[in-house]
Amino acid sequence: MKHKFKDKRASSNDALVAYLKENVDSGSSLLDVGCGPKLYSTPLLEQCNRVLTIDAWSWVEPDIIADLEKTLVSELVNENFDYILMIDFIEHLDKTAGLRLLEDCKQVVNKKIFLLTPMEEIWTENHEHVEDPRLWCYGNQYDLHKSMWTREDFAEWTPITLPKFENYYVGYYTR
Numbered sequence: 001m002k003h004k005f006k007d008k009r010a011s012s013n014d015a016l017v018a019y020l021k022e023n024v025d026s027g028s029s030l031l032d033v034g035c036g037p038k039l040y041s042t043p044l045l046e047q048c049n050r051v052l053t054i055d056a057w058s059w060v061e062p063d064i065i066a067d068l069e070k071t072l073v074s075e076l077v078n079e080n081f082d083y084i085l086m087i088d089f090i091e092h093l094d095k096t097a098g099l100r101l102l103e104d105c106k107q108v109v110n111k112k113i114f115l116l117t118p119m120e121e122i123w124t125e126n127h128e129h130v131e132d133p134r135l136w137c138y139g140n141q142y143d144l145h146k147s148m149w150t151r152e153d154f155a156e157w158t159p160i161t162l163p164k165f166e167n168y169y170v171g172y173y174t175r
Contacts, residue, residue, distance in 0.1 A: 028082035034089030
C-alpha cells in the first residue's frame with residue numbers, strides 16, 4: 001500500500017500488514033524497533049493496548065529516539081512486550097550490533113518477534129532511497145544498509161511465506 005508520510009512517499013506490504021493483524025493478539029503490547037514511518041505498527045494501534053516505537057531518526061517522531069547500534073532496547077524500556085516488530089530494520093545496523101540487538105530483544109519479548117530483512121539478491125547500500133527527496137527516508141543516514149543477513153542467521157526462527165517477499169527473510173522468533 002502506498003502512503004504519504006509528512007508529504008513524502010512510503011509504502012507497506014498489504015499481505016504483511018494483514019498477517020500481523022491476524023497474528024497479534026487483541027489487548028497485547030507491541031514494541032516497534034527501528035519503526036521508521038510506523039507503517040506496520042500504526043495498523044495495530046486499535047488492537048493493542050500499548051504500542052511503543054523506537055528509531056534513531058527524530059524526523060519520524062518515535063516515542064523513543066535512540067541509536068540501537070549503541071544502546072540496548074532493554075536499557076530503554078523498563079518492561080517486557082508481548083510482540084516486537086523489526087521490520088526492514090536489522091540491515092541498518094552492523095552485524096555485531098544486530099546480533100546483540102536480536103539477543104537483547106529476546107529478553108524483553110513475551111510472545112514473538114516479527115522480523116523482515118532483504119536477502120543478498122536485493123541487498124544494496126540503499127543510497128538511492130536516502131538521496132531521493134520524494135521518499136520518507138531522504139537524508140536519513142541511519143537508513144543506509146550496513147549488514148547482510150542470510151536465512152542461516154535465523155535458524156532458530158520460523159519463516160513466514162508471504163507474496164512479494166521472495167527475496168527477503170520474513171519470520172518470527174517465539175519465546
